[in-house]
Amino acid sequence: MNTQKDPIYLIDAYGLIYRFYFAFMNRPLRNSKGENVSALFGFARTIGSLLNDGAPLADKAGTLLPNRIRPDHLAVAFDSPGPTFRHQKYEAYKATRQKAPEDLHAQVPLVQQFLELLKVPLLQVPGYEADDIIATIAEQCRREGRPCYTISSDKDLLQLVGDGIYQLRPGKSTLPQEGISLELVGPEQVKAEWGVPPAKVLDILALIGDSSDNIPGVKGIGEKTAVKLMTRYGSLDEIYKNLASIEGSVGKKLAEGREMAYFSRSLIELYSTVPLPISSLDALAIHDLGTREAAQFLLQQGMKQAALFLDPEATKGLNTVGTASNPVQSGSPALSPRAPAGSSGSPAPNAPVGTSSARSALSPDTSLFGNFPGKALETESIPEQLRQPGTYRAITDLAELQTLLAKAREQGMMTLDFETNSLEAWEARVVGFSFALEAGTAYYVPVMAHQGISPYIDENQARAELQKILLDPAMTIVAHNGKYDYAVARHWGIPRWEGRIWDTMVAAWVQDPERGNYALDSLITAHLGLSTTPYDQVVPKGSTFDTINLETATAYSCEDADYTLRMKAILEPTLQAMGCLDLFRNLEMPLLPILSEMEGRGIKIEAEVLRSYGKELAGELRSIEKSIYELVGHEFNIASTKQLQDVLFKERKLQASKKTKTGYSTDVAVLEELAREDPVPAYILRYRTLAKLKSTYVDTLADQAGRDGRLHTHFVQTGTATGRLSSRDPNLQNIPIRDEEGRRIRQAFVAEPGTLLISADYSQIELVVLAHLSQDPGLIEAFLKGVDVHRRTASLIFGVPEDQVSSEQRRIAKTINFGVMYGMSAFRLSNELGISRTEAQTFINTYFTTYKGIRSFIDTTIQETERTGYSQTILGRRRYIPTINSRNKTEKAAAERVAINTPIQGSAADIVKLAMIRLDRALRKKGNPAQMLLQVHDELILECPEALAEETARLVKEEMEQAIVLRVPLRVSVETGKRWGDFH
CATH class of the missing domain: 3.30.420.10 (Ribonuclease H-like superfamily/Ribonuclease H)
Known part of the structure; x- marks a missing residue:
C-alpha cells in the first residue's frame, strides 16, 4: 500500500449526534434560550480534539493508549433528509424506529452550521444514507491504496473493514476535553468479535436482521446460531446450498426464511457508487479551517470552553462574569479533564497521594458554562x-x-x-x-x-x-x-x-x-x-x-x-x-x-453485628434463589438481565411494558407492575433489595471503620441541587429508614461505653414546610391541632369521620400528601397504589379541591419560575430551571416538578442546617460534651455521657424546634439508646 497518501477520516454524523444527546439525556446542556445543545457540544469537542492534539486511541477495555488520531483529510457524512432507495425498496424500512426527539432533531442544523463555518467537508446526498457515502469513499480509498478510517459504532460499516479500511469506534471513555476516545477495529478485531472476517459480517447480519432498522432477517435465528452457521459453511450461499443437511428447527427456520435472508442482505449491503459532490478525495483536505468563525458560533451557543479549544483567543475582549449567551447546564454526567474521579467537594478514594x-x-x-440566563443580576467586569x-x-x-x-x-x-x-x-x-x-x-x-x-x-x-x-x-x-x-x-x-x-x-x-x-x-x-x-x-x-x-x-x-x-x-x-x-x-x-x-x-461500629447479619442475608438469598428456580423450573443467572428477560417475557410470557437497547426493561417499576400477575418478579425484587444491601452496606461497612473502631463518613456540602447534605464513603443516606433490613444495619452503630446515642428527628418537616408556603387553612389547622395529618386528609378525601378512616384509606392519603410535593401524576399514583388511572386522577382532583391553598401554591410557583427562571427556598436559596419554558411537554412537566419540590425540600434542608448550627453553638456555650455524629435526612445523631442524656435531649429538642419560626410549629421526636437501630 502506498502509505504516502494521507489517510481519509470519515465521521458518521448521526452516530455522534445520538451518542452525545443521550449521554446528557438526564441533565442536558442548554444555551441561553433554554435549548438543548448537548449533541452540538459533544460534536464540537470531538472535532476540536481531532483538529488540535488529536483524539486518543483506547483498547477494548477503555484503557487509553499513547497513539492519537489527528486527520489532515476529514469529512462528515449525514443521512439524506428524505427517503432513501432502501425506503423505495422496502416500505417498512425503519418504520418501527421511534421518531428522534424534537430537541435532538433541532440540533442537526446547528451541527451542520458549525461544520460549514469550520470549513470541514459536510457530505449529504439525497436518496442515500451516511453509510453509503462512507462506503463510496472507502471504496475509492481502497482503489487508490489510501488508508481510510470510519469514526462510527455502526456494525453495518464493519463489512468495509480490510485492505487499509478501519473503523474507529467511540470507546468506553467519553471525555469532554477529548470529545471521545477511539478504539481501532481492524480485520482481527472483527474476527474476534463476530467469529468471521469482515467480508462475512454482511451474511451474519442478513440472517439475524436488524430490529432498529426493521430489517426482518430469518425469524428465530439469533446471533449465536448465525455465527455457528457461518463458521461451518462460510457464507449465506453455502448455508442454503447445504440446507438439506441442516436438521431440526434451525433448518426449518432457514427454509422458511430464505427469501427474507436474501432480501435483508440486499437492504444491509452498502452502496458504494454514490454520486459524491466532490471531484476527488483531495477535496477533503482541511488545511484552511475557519476556527475563529466556528469558535464565535460556539460562543453564541454559550460553549466557552469548546470555543477556546478551537480558538484560544475566542473570548478576547469579553471581560464579564458570564454573558447573556452563556447556556444553562443542568448538571450533566460528563467527565473531567483533570480532577480525579470522586464526589463533589471531597477527596476521592483513589486519587493521587x-x-x-x-x-x-x-x-x-x-x-x-458560565452564569444562567434570567438571573436578573448585573454582571461585574473582571x-x-x-x-x-x-x-x-x-x-x-x-x-x-x-x-x-x-x-x-x-x-x-x-x-x-x-x-x-x-x-x-x-x-x-x-x-x-x-x-x-x-x-x-x-x-x-x-x-x-x-x-x-x-x-x-x-x-x-x-x-x-x-x-x-x-x-x-x-x-x-x-x-x-x-x-x-x-x-x-x-x-x-x-x-x-x-x-x-x-x-x-x-x-x-x-x-x-x-x-x-x-x-x-x-x-x-x-x-x-x-x-x-x-x-x-x-x-x-x-x-x-x-x-x-x-x-x-x-x-x-x-x-x-x-x-x-x-x-x-x-x-x-x-x-x-x-x-x-x-x-x-x-x-x-x-x-x-x-x-x-x-x-x-x-461513630462507633460493631463489625461482628454486621458480619452476623451478613450470614443471615446470605441464607435468605439462597432461599429466595431456590424459590425462584422452583417456580421457573430451572436455574439461571438472576443477575443477568438477558437471562431474566428470557425467563419473564419468553418463558412466562409476561407482558413487557418498556423497551431498552438490550431488550425489554426489568427495572424496579416494571417488576413491581409484573409482580401483580406473577410471583417471580416479586421474588426478583426482594432478591435485588437484599443483595444490594448486603454488598453495599453489610459486607463493606465493617471494613470501613478506622483504627479507632469508628466509621468516618464524608459529608458532601455541594452534592445536591436542593441544598440537602449527602454523604459518601460510605453513603449513609441510602440505608432504608423504615424497613427491618435498614434497622438491622443501624443496629451495628453503637455508643461508646458510658455514653448514649441521641436521635432527634423532625416530624413530617416537608409537609410542615408545604403548609407554611401554601398557607392552606386545612393543612395548617391539622398541624396546629396535632392531629394525624394523613388521617385528616383521608377523612376529607373520602368524606368519612376521622375515627372511621381505614388503614387503606390512610395509606392512600399519605401517598397523595407526599406525592403532591413531588408532582406525582395520576399515572404514577395508580402504579403506586395499584388502582386505575381514572381512580387515581379522581383522588388527586379531590385532594386539590380539599386543599385549595396547595393548588394555588403550585400554580403560583410554576408561574413565578416561568417568569424568573428559578425557584427558591424560604431562605432564598436559588435553583435555576432552564426547561421551565420548554416546548417539549415531557421536559416542561419535569421542570414543573422541580420548581414545586425545590422550595419544599430545599427549605427543609436549610432548616436542618440551621438546627445544626444552633445546636452546636448551644452545646459549646453550655460546655456540654455531647457531640453531633451524623446527619441523615431530617435526623441528627449525637453521642453524650449517660448522666447528661436527659438534659441534652431537652436541649436538642428545644434548639431544633426553634431553628426557624413558621406558620406551623416544628416538631422533633427525641430518643436515647445504645444503638441507632433502637430508634423509631
Missing part, C-alpha cells in the same frame, strides 16, 4: 489583573513569615491551602501550606524538606504562627474545599478555628447548584479562561508532594492560593447580586467546620 485541598478529587467536570500571571515564591525564613502573617491580620483576610501526603484529611501529614493576601501574589511555606535537601521552616514554629491567624475571630480565611483544610489543621494540632471561612467551592455551588463540578481548575477555566497545572504533571504517580523540588512545589501550591482569591473576587459580587450572600455566609459557612468535626469524630 499528596494533592492539595484546592484540587483534591472533585467530581468529574460537568459544568461547561479586572484585567485577575487574568494576569501570578508572582509566587517560597518563604523559608520565620521572620518573613511572621511579617506577612501580621499583614494578613491587619487586612483581616487571606487565602490558605495545605499540601499534604494524603487525601484523608484527619490522617494527613502537612508538607507545607500556601497563602495569598492579594490576587496575583502568593507564598508557599514548606514545613519539611523537599527532596530531603531544601530549606524549610520548623513545623512547630510555622504551626504556632498560623494558629494565631486561624484563632483570630476577626480573620476571614478563604479556601477552596475548606472542609479539607480545616480538618488538616485540626489534625495538625490547631484547635477549632475562630476565624470565619469563605469557601469558594461552596460559593460556586450556591451560585450554580446544578453545575456538578466545583474543582478549582474547572471554575478558573470557566470564569477566567486560564489553565491550571495538573497535579499528575507535578507529582509522579505513587509519589508524595515532598518528593518534588521546592521550586515546582511553590509554583503549584501558590497557584491554588492565588486562584482561590481570584475566584472569591468573582463569586462574592455575584452572590450579592443574587441575594444569596447572606445564605452563604450565615448558613453554609458556619456549617462547614461542624461537618468537618463530625467527620473526624465518626
Whole structure:
C-alpha cells in the first residue's frame, strides 16, 4: 500500500449526534434560550480534539493508549433528509424506529452550521444514507491504496473493514476535553468479535436482521446460531446450498426464511457508487479551517470552553462574569479533564497521594458554562489583573513569615491551602501550606524538606504562627474545599478555628447548584479562561508532594492560593447580586467546620453485628434463589438481565411494558407492575433489595471503620441541587429508614461505653414546610391541632369521620400528601397504589379541591419560575430551571416538578442546617460534651455521657424546634439508646 497518501477520516454524523444527546439525556446542556445543545457540544469537542492534539486511541477495555488520531483529510457524512432507495425498496424500512426527539432533531442544523463555518467537508446526498457515502469513499480509498478510517459504532460499516479500511469506534471513555476516545477495529478485531472476517459480517447480519432498522432477517435465528452457521459453511450461499443437511428447527427456520435472508442482505449491503459532490478525495483536505468563525458560533451557543479549544483567543475582549449567551447546564454526567474521579467537594478514594485541598478529587467536570440566563443580576467586569500571571515564591525564613502573617491580620483576610501526603484529611501529614493576601501574589511555606535537601521552616514554629491567624475571630480565611483544610489543621494540632471561612467551592455551588463540578481548575477555566497545572504533571504517580523540588512545589501550591482569591473576587459580587450572600455566609459557612468535626469524630461500629447479619442475608438469598428456580423450573443467572428477560417475557410470557437497547426493561417499576400477575418478579425484587444491601452496606461497612473502631463518613456540602447534605464513603443516606433490613444495619452503630446515642428527628418537616408556603387553612389547622395529618386528609378525601378512616384509606392519603410535593401524576399514583388511572386522577382532583391553598401554591410557583427562571427556598436559596419554558411537554412537566419540590425540600434542608448550627453553638456555650455524629435526612445523631442524656435531649429538642419560626410549629421526636437501630 502506498502509505504516502494521507489517510481519509470519515465521521458518521448521526452516530455522534445520538451518542452525545443521550449521554446528557438526564441533565442536558442548554444555551441561553433554554435549548438543548448537548449533541452540538459533544460534536464540537470531538472535532476540536481531532483538529488540535488529536483524539486518543483506547483498547477494548477503555484503557487509553499513547497513539492519537489527528486527520489532515476529514469529512462528515449525514443521512439524506428524505427517503432513501432502501425506503423505495422496502416500505417498512425503519418504520418501527421511534421518531428522534424534537430537541435532538433541532440540533442537526446547528451541527451542520458549525461544520460549514469550520470549513470541514459536510457530505449529504439525497436518496442515500451516511453509510453509503462512507462506503463510496472507502471504496475509492481502497482503489487508490489510501488508508481510510470510519469514526462510527455502526456494525453495518464493519463489512468495509480490510485492505487499509478501519473503523474507529467511540470507546468506553467519553471525555469532554477529548470529545471521545477511539478504539481501532481492524480485520482481527472483527474476527474476534463476530467469529468471521469482515467480508462475512454482511451474511451474519442478513440472517439475524436488524430490529432498529426493521430489517426482518430469518425469524428465530439469533446471533449465536448465525455465527455457528457461518463458521461451518462460510457464507449465506453455502448455508442454503447445504440446507438439506441442516436438521431440526434451525433448518426449518432457514427454509422458511430464505427469501427474507436474501432480501435483508440486499437492504444491509452498502452502496458504494454514490454520486459524491466532490471531484476527488483531495477535496477533503482541511488545511484552511475557519476556527475563529466556528469558535464565535460556539460562543453564541454559550460553549466557552469548546470555543477556546478551537480558538484560544475566542473570548478576547469579553471581560464579564458570564454573558447573556452563556447556556444553562443542568448538571450533566460528563467527565473531567483533570480532577480525579470522586464526589463533589471531597477527596476521592483513589486519587493521587499528596494533592492539595484546592484540587483534591472533585467530581468529574460537568459544568461547561458560565452564569444562567434570567438571573436578573448585573454582571461585574473582571479586572484585567485577575487574568494576569501570578508572582509566587517560597518563604523559608520565620521572620518573613511572621511579617506577612501580621499583614494578613491587619487586612483581616487571606487565602490558605495545605499540601499534604494524603487525601484523608484527619490522617494527613502537612508538607507545607500556601497563602495569598492579594490576587496575583502568593507564598508557599514548606514545613519539611523537599527532596530531603531544601530549606524549610520548623513545623512547630510555622504551626504556632498560623494558629494565631486561624484563632483570630476577626480573620476571614478563604479556601477552596475548606472542609479539607480545616480538618488538616485540626489534625495538625490547631484547635477549632475562630476565624470565619469563605469557601469558594461552596460559593460556586450556591451560585450554580446544578453545575456538578466545583474543582478549582474547572471554575478558573470557566470564569477566567486560564489553565491550571495538573497535579499528575507535578507529582509522579505513587509519589508524595515532598518528593518534588521546592521550586515546582511553590509554583503549584501558590497557584491554588492565588486562584482561590481570584475566584472569591468573582463569586462574592455575584452572590450579592443574587441575594444569596447572606445564605452563604450565615448558613453554609458556619456549617462547614461542624461537618468537618463530625467527620473526624465518626461513630462507633460493631463489625461482628454486621458480619452476623451478613450470614443471615446470605441464607435468605439462597432461599429466595431456590424459590425462584422452583417456580421457573430451572436455574439461571438472576443477575443477568438477558437471562431474566428470557425467563419473564419468553418463558412466562409476561407482558413487557418498556423497551431498552438490550431488550425489554426489568427495572424496579416494571417488576413491581409484573409482580401483580406473577410471583417471580416479586421474588426478583426482594432478591435485588437484599443483595444490594448486603454488598453495599453489610459486607463493606465493617471494613470501613478506622483504627479507632469508628466509621468516618464524608459529608458532601455541594452534592445536591436542593441544598440537602449527602454523604459518601460510605453513603449513609441510602440505608432504608423504615424497613427491618435498614434497622438491622443501624443496629451495628453503637455508643461508646458510658455514653448514649441521641436521635432527634423532625416530624413530617416537608409537609410542615408545604403548609407554611401554601398557607392552606386545612393543612395548617391539622398541624396546629396535632392531629394525624394523613388521617385528616383521608377523612376529607373520602368524606368519612376521622375515627372511621381505614388503614387503606390512610395509606392512600399519605401517598397523595407526599406525592403532591413531588408532582406525582395520576399515572404514577395508580402504579403506586395499584388502582386505575381514572381512580387515581379522581383522588388527586379531590385532594386539590380539599386543599385549595396547595393548588394555588403550585400554580403560583410554576408561574413565578416561568417568569424568573428559578425557584427558591424560604431562605432564598436559588435553583435555576432552564426547561421551565420548554416546548417539549415531557421536559416542561419535569421542570414543573422541580420548581414545586425545590422550595419544599430545599427549605427543609436549610432548616436542618440551621438546627445544626444552633445546636452546636448551644452545646459549646453550655460546655456540654455531647457531640453531633451524623446527619441523615431530617435526623441528627449525637453521642453524650449517660448522666447528661436527659438534659441534652431537652436541649436538642428545644434548639431544633426553634431553628426557624413558621406558620406551623416544628416538631422533633427525641430518643436515647445504645444503638441507632433502637430508634423509631
